[in-house]
Amino acid sequence: MVGITSLGAYIPIYRLNRDEIAKIWGTKSLGGEKAVAGYDEDSLTMAVAAANNSMKREMAEIDGLFFATTTAPYKEKQSAAVIASAINLNRRCYTSDLCNSLRTGTLAIRSAIDTVNSGSAKNILVIASDCRIGAAQGKFEQILGDGAAALIIGSKDPIAIIEGMHSVFSTFTDTWRSQLDSFIRFAENRYANDVGYKPIMQDVISDIMKKYKLTPKDFSKIVFDGVAIKEHHRIAKKLGFEESQIIKPLSRDVGHTGAASSILMLIRCLEEASPGDRVLFASYGDGSDAFIFRITDQIKKIKKRTFRESLSKKIPIDYGKYLRWRNLVTEEMSTLPERPALSLPRRWRERRSILALYGYKCKQCGTPQLSPVGQTLRVCAVCQARDNFEEYKFSDKKGTIFTYSIDSLQATRNPPGLNGIVDFDGGGRLICEVTDCEPDRIHVGMPVEMTFRMMFQSNGINNYFWKAKPIRKDL
Amino acid sequence: MDGIKDKVAIVGMGCTKFGELWNKGVEDLIVEAAFEAFEDANIESKDIQAAWIGTVFSGLSAITLAPLGLQYIPMTRVENMCATGSEALRAASYAVAAGACDIALALGVEKLKDAGVTGLKGPSVVGDNSESISGISPGYSAPAAFAYLGTRYFHDHNIAFDEGKKLLAEIAVKNHYNGSLNPRAHFNNRVTLEQVVNAPIVAWPLGLYDCCGVSDGAAAAVIMRSDMAKGFRADPIYIKSLSICVGARQGAMRQDYDFVHIEENVRAAQMAYDDAGVKNPREEISVAEIHDCFTVHEMIVYEDLQFCNRGMASEEIKAGTFKLKGELPVNTDGGLKCFGHPIGASGLRMMYEVYKQLQEKAGPRQVMNPRLGLTHNLGGSAGTGIASCFVVGNERG
Numbered sequence: 001m002v003g004i005t006s007l008g009a010y011i012p013i014y015r016l017n018r019d020e021i022a023k024i025w026g027t028k029s030l031g032g033e034k035a036v037a038g039y040d041e042d043s044l045t046m047a048v049a050a051a052n053n054s055m056k057r058e059m060a061e062i063d064g065l066f067f068a069t070t071t072a073p074y075k076e077k078q079s080a081a082v083i084a085s086a087i088n089l090n091r092r093c094y095t096s097d098l099c100n101s102l103r104t105g106t107l108a109i110r111s112a113i114d115t116v117n118s119g120s121a122k123n124i125l126v127i128a129s130d131c132r133i134g135a136a137q138g139k140f141e142q143i144l145g146d147g148a149a150a151l152i153i154g155s156k157d158p159i160a161i162i163e164g165m166h167s168v169f170s171t172f173t174d175t176w177r178s179q180l181d182s183f184i185r186f187a188e189n190r191y192a193n194d195v196g197y198k199p200i201m202q203d204v205i206s207d208i209m210k211k212y213k214l215t216p217k218d219f220s221k222i223v224f225d226g227v228a229i230k231e232h233h234r235i236a237k238k239l240g241f242e243e244s245q246i247i248k249p250l251s252r253d254v255g256h257t258g259a260a261s262s263i264l265m266l267i268r269c270l271e272e273a274s275p276g277d278r279v280l281f282a283s284y285g286d287g288s289d290a291f292i293f294r295i296t297d298q299i300k301k302i303k304k305r306t307f308r309e310s311l312s313k314k315i316p317i318d319y320g321k322y323l324r325w326r327n328l329v330t331e332e333m334s335t336l337p338e339r340p341a342l343s344l345p346r347r348w349r350e351r352r353s354i355l356a357l358y359g360y361k362c363k364q365c366g367t368p369q370l371s372p373v374g375q376t377l378r379v380c381a382v383c384q385a386r387d388n389f390e391e392y393k394f395s396d397k398k399g400t401i402f403t404y405s406i407d408s409l410q411a412t413r414n415p416p417g418l419n420g421i422v423d424f425d426g427g428g429r430l431i432c433e434v435t436d437c438e439p440d441r442i443h444v445g446m447p448v449e450m451t452f453r454m455m456f457q458s459n460g461i462n463n464y465f466w467k468a469k470p471i472r473k474d475l
Numbered sequence: 476m477d478g479i480k481d482k483v484a485i486v487g488m489g490c491t492k493f494g495e496l497w498n499k500g501v502e503d504l505i506v507e508a509a510f511e512a513f514e515d516a517n518i519e520s521k522d523i524q525a526a527w528i529g530t531v532f533s534g535l536s537a538i539t540l541a542p543l544g545l546q547y548i549p550m551t552r553v554e555n556m557c558a559t560g561s562e563a564l565r566a567a568s569y570a571v572a573a574g575a576c577d578i579a580l581a582l583g584v585e586k587l588k589d590a591g592v593t594g595l596k597g598p599s600v601v602g603d604n605s606e607s608i609s610g611i612s613p614g615y616s617a618p619a620a621f622a623y624l625g626t627r628y629f630h631d632h633n634i635a636f637d638e639g640k641k642l643l644a645e646i647a648v649k650n651h652y653n654g655s656l657n658p659r660a661h662f663n664n665r666v667t668l669e670q671v672v673n674a675p676i677v678a679w680p681l682g683l684y685d686c687c688g689v690s691d692g693a694a695a696a697v698i699m700r701s702d703m704a705k706g707f708r709a710d711p712i713y714i715k716s717l718s719i720c721v722g723a724r725q726g727a728m729r730q731d732y733d734f735v736h737i738e739e740n741v742r743a744a745q746m747a748y749d750d751a752g753v754k755n756p757r758e759e760i761s762v763a764e765i766h767d768c769f770t771v772h773e774m775i776v777y778e779d780l781q782f783c784n785r786g787m788a789s790e791e792i793k794a795g796t797f798k799l800k801g802e803l804p805v806n807t808d809g810g811l812k813c814f815g816h817p818i819g820a821s822g823l824r825m826m827y828e829v830y831k832q833l834q835e836k837a838g839p840r841q842v843m844n845p846r847l848g849l850t851h852n853l854g855g856s857a858g859t860g861i862a863s864c865f866v867v868g869n870e871r872g
Contacts (some may be wrong), residue, residue, distance in 0.1 A: 042724045337592040343608040354611055372727035373856070374609030381728040403734050405622035405631070406679040409594060419615045421623060421857070423730045431727050431857055433613040444630045455610055463610040 003158030004293065005123065005301075008054030008150040009267045010046050011254055011310035012037045012250055013436050014317045018142045019253050019375050025048040025137040025318050032252035036317060037146035039325040039413040040435055042454040044070045044079045045130040046148035048086045048262070048452040050127055050395075053306040054150045062152065064094040064124035066112055070177070071131045072097060073462050082464065083127065085355040086452050088393065094121055101283025102175070102225075104128065105149070112153035112290055119336035123154035130258025133326055135183035140175075143227055144184070145255020147310075149263035159302060160270060160279070160293040166208040169287035172196040194232055197284060201226075201235050204288040205280065207445065209267045212292060216240040220277035220295075223247040223269050225262035225284040253311060259285075268307040275299055315438060315471050324413050342458045350374045352391075357450060357466045359428060360389035368392045368428035394450065395466060399424040401446040406439055411456075418442055422468050436469040447471040478750050481871050482572040482710035484704035485696050487516025490827040493692035493814040494661035501533050501586045502542035504833035508820075509543055509582055516697040517707050523697070524576035526550040527863040529563035529583040530819035532596060537741035540582070549576075556854025557766060558719060558863035559583060559782040560694065560822030565717040565863070567698045576702055583824070584693035594689060618678035618686050618769060620857040625680045625771040627734040632786060637672075639680060643770040644671035645792050647684040647812060648765060653799055656839040661690045685770040690815025694823035696830075701871060710834045715847070716750035718743045726858025739862035740779035740853055748781075753847065756781045757803060760866075761831045761845035764825030766853045767810040770866020777798030777805070780851060780864070799840065807832065807840045820852075822863065826849040833869040844871065 008029040015033040022029035039045060048069055067080040078414060084455025098111070112124035112192075128146035134140025174192035175184050188193065196452030201224060216222075222241050226232030226249040236246045247269045250257070257264055262283040269279060275297045282290040323329045335376035352358045359370030360377045364385035369392075371377055379386050399422040418434040420442065433455055434442060448468040455463040489511025491504050505528075513520055525548055528540050537550035555562040560583030568581040590596035595617060629639045648668055654660040666684055674683035704711035718735060720743035726732035744756070753759045765780065767773040776786045782803055783791045791797065797805040808814070808828035829848030830838045847868045854861045 018804060075568070151574045184619065241595060296726035309587065335591075335593040337590065337594070339597040339610075339614065340608060342610045346609050354609065365728070369728045372612070372724060374611045381723065381725060402629035402730070403623045405619040405626065406617060406676075407619035407622070408675075408677055417615055417619065419619055419623075421727075421734070427730065429728055429730050429732075444626065455614075458610065465611045 001161045002113055002155045004150040004151050005154040005158050005160035007267045007454050008050045009264055009307040009310050010050035010053055010148045011035045013315050015314045016317055016322050020319050021142055030142045034145040034255035040329055042073050043071045043131045044073050045452050046058050047083050047127040050089050050148035050150035061123045062089055064121035066096050066108040066126045067184050068098045068108040068128040068358040069130050070258050075171055086442050088356045103283050105263045106283035106289035110195050115252040116153055120457050124204055126151045128263050130260050132258045133183055140184045140411040141254050145257050147257035147260050147264055149267055157298045158293050159298040163294050164212040164292040165291045166211055204282055204290045205239055208290040217281050221245050221247055221269050222280045223265045224282040227256050271305045275342050328445045357395035358395050359392050361392040363388045370428055370430050397424045404442050420468050433467040435467040479717055480715050481701055481713050483568045484701045484713045486699055486704050486707045487512040487697035487710045488827045488830045490694040490824055492659050493690050494652050495588050503540050504584050508693035508695040512695040512697050513649025522578050524578050526580040527553055527563040527566045528619045529553050529559035531559055533586045537848050546557045549656040556861050558854050558861045559819045561852050561863040568714055571698050580696045582822040585819040586691045587689045587817055588691050618681050621769040621772050622678040622681050623734055623857050631735050640672045642789050642792050643685050645666050646770040646773050647671045649798050650806050650810040650812035653807050657809050660809040660813040661815045680704040681769055687768050687811035688815040690817050692817040692820045693825050695818050712830050712833050713871050715868050716747040717865050718746035719863045721861045722859040724859040737779055739860040742862040743862035744780040749868050751866035759767050760847050760849050762842045763805045763849040764828055765851040767812050767816040822852050
């Protein structure tokens with residue numbers, strides 16, 4: 001039976017309180033806080049984080065990756081391929097970007113289900129991720145949040161099987177962006193809700209129930225996308241669902257995360273679900289995709305609560321940081337020297353160490369090692385044996401900070417620069433940036449894990465690599 | 476192996492004023508340093524039979540020496556990061572010792588301020604070209620590269636931040652005092668302990684006065700066979716050892732590199748002492764110019780070069796051992812702290828001071844009864860270095 005075999009949520013650690021935004025502009029605060037992707041994050045890096053949050057043992061069996069977003073880093077260059085490289089999927093994996101609609105996340109789920117059902121692939125990692133921006137002073141600036149959600153669709157021991165699917169399309173225009181727009185454009189609110197959102201959601205949810213001869217009583221939970229919690233509630237109540245069945249939109253604590261929105265709500269729901277639960281799930285945007293899931297016994301093997309863990313880890317930021325990190329303000333030129341252009345051949349040759357953080361283990365002395373400059377290792381740093389290595393994965397290794405430096409001269413959009421010398425558990429060392437870390441937190445001996453981030457842009461190409469971030473205890 | 480000891484001598488040296496020399500180009504600095512050296516050696520430019528120019532950013536190839544007008548002789552550009560100037564001296568010395576020429580010129584020059592940027596330009600001395608082109612290097616600054624040492628040294632030796640800041644500040648105060656006695660230095664101001672400790676942090680724990688500046692300058696040396704030297708001047712300075720030691724990124728890849736000592740420094744120094752026949756550096760070295768790009772590095776170099784025992788640097792600093800009037804004066808000319816670090820020039824600028832000290836021409840900075848002098852450089856990035864350690868003396872044998 002095809003279904004969801006694994007899941008992973010990722011919400012960036014930074015939070016911007018909506019009162020802060022409202023104070024700057026003298027507008028009304030919607031309350032709560034929004035999750036803000038760090039200066040070194042984008043929809044692609046968040047997707048890698050979400051994928052790495054889902055159960056790791058599944059990775060070896062993945063033969064498809066669908067990346068769903070409305071904020072892809074490139075107009076022309078596939079992000080799914082980069083994500084697949086970062087999580088070290090076999091290059092025969094079937095990768096695809098799905099873009100341009102808030103529905104792409106669920107479209108990707110549907111495609112994945114169909115692909116697995118057809119036998120064209122066995123396990124597809126679906127990742128929805130978004131980093132949308134609302135223009136300054138407006139309501140979307142407050143409404144939107146950043147985040148990513150990953151699901152694996154397969155047929156081996158699913159935690160939730162698919163009992164039904166139903167899709168409708170619509171040209172209803174409530175939010176949109178043209179090719180040239182940075183910010184969300186939107187129609188008037190009551191029109192958007194009364195003529196678009198409410199009728200479409202009511203139709204798709206009642207249609208799927210009718211199609212499979214089910215009523216609200218047959219469901220443990222209903223998960224469908226929304227922004228305003230009251231509106232969302234009314235729709236559910238009108239359809240006949242009880243308070244206890246409704247999974248709330250994440251507006252207050254995270255914000256609306258675009259293509260990831262409904263799927264993050266689904267992950268929240270599934271990570272608290274019990275065997276036998278039936279869940280109705282629907283997205284919204286250019287229509288809707290609806291699904292019926294049935295939770296199996298396998299749900300008990302989910303030990304991690306990736307949604308809750310992500311949500312609970314926070315570093316507050318101010319409005320200035322947000323403006324800076326999203327490049328919304330033109331900054332004064334710097335007299336620091338520019339970084340030289342990247343060498344494409346070099347980065348291609350070293351893609352394994354750069355994108356997947358693979359190094360080497362010397363077969364003669366057993367020492368794991370990684371070049372600090374992105375070079376193939378030919379001679380062992382310890383015993384000088386030549387060309388006697390096997391591959392060694394560093395991306396999933398934990399480490400500790402051996403020493404660090406806090407650099408006020410480093411070119412960074414989150415000064416001061418934090419850099420650490422990371423000694424990995426099991427051997428090996430890397431000098432790298434430290435991220436998601438307050439300057440007064442870093443210390444000798446700090447435990448860290450590696451995370452995939454953007455270093456800088458060069459000639460329109462995003463230079464991704466790995467950084468260390470502190471391991472934070474789960475609350 | 477025969478060794479270099481006493482085979483060649485420095486018979487002339489020149490050194491420009493160092494600083495932000497907006498009105499001077501690389502051509503001016505080259506000519507000024509070289510001609511001071513020629514005059515000092517009692518030779519003319521046409522007597523130079525081969526030349527080595529050390530520069531990191533201010534010229535590609537030996538054509539950089541064109542302004543000097545040396546006519547159709549062998550010339551080579553050398554580069555070895557912060558040890559570049561020293562490398563020029565080393566190359567020239569070995570050529571003379573090998574009999575490839577009798578009279579050679581070693582010159583180091585850098586016009587860092589021509590880059591028009593804050594700090595060091597390009598991939599910078601913090602990493603080689605490859606780091607930036609692959610794009611994976613964190614892009615930290617040179618102060619940050621040395622701050623790793625400070626963090627770990629304080630941690631291992633249980634030194635509290637305030638105490639550590641004061642120790643490092645003593646070094647800055649010492650070097651500024653020495654520099655105030657040196658008209659060639661970029662900075663002639665004295666600083667107090669309070670000023671240094673309270674200065675803005677550049678890369679924790681290093682503050683503004685813990686870091687050397689970026690500047691322009693040049694220095695030159697005329698080298699000839701020892702047995703010819705007395706025909707040109709009464710007090711040639713003899714080269715006893717010219718050691719360098721280069722790492723292979725061990726510190727960046729191996730967990731056993733401890734960041735409280737620098738292996739490259741230690742080995743370069745030991746090789747230099749062995750070649751020079753120095754058994755007790757603390758007692759035998761009369762004056763030393765060491766690479767104080769950052770105060771924390773000078774502190775570690777005291778231990779690396781065996782000027783004191785491992786872990787004892789803080790005690791020696793408090794005792795004033797390395798001050799101008801101390802047991803082993805270090806950086807008597809003001810060091811990188813007061814000269815800045817025009818990379819290609821620094822090694823030779825250090826030798827200029829040692830040369831003058833050994834000839835008892837250092838004026839208000841003169842040390843007593845000098846016999847052997849030492850210059851030391853360290854370039855590189857965090858965890859990997861190029862260390863040079865040269866010993867010279869005013870007596871043959």
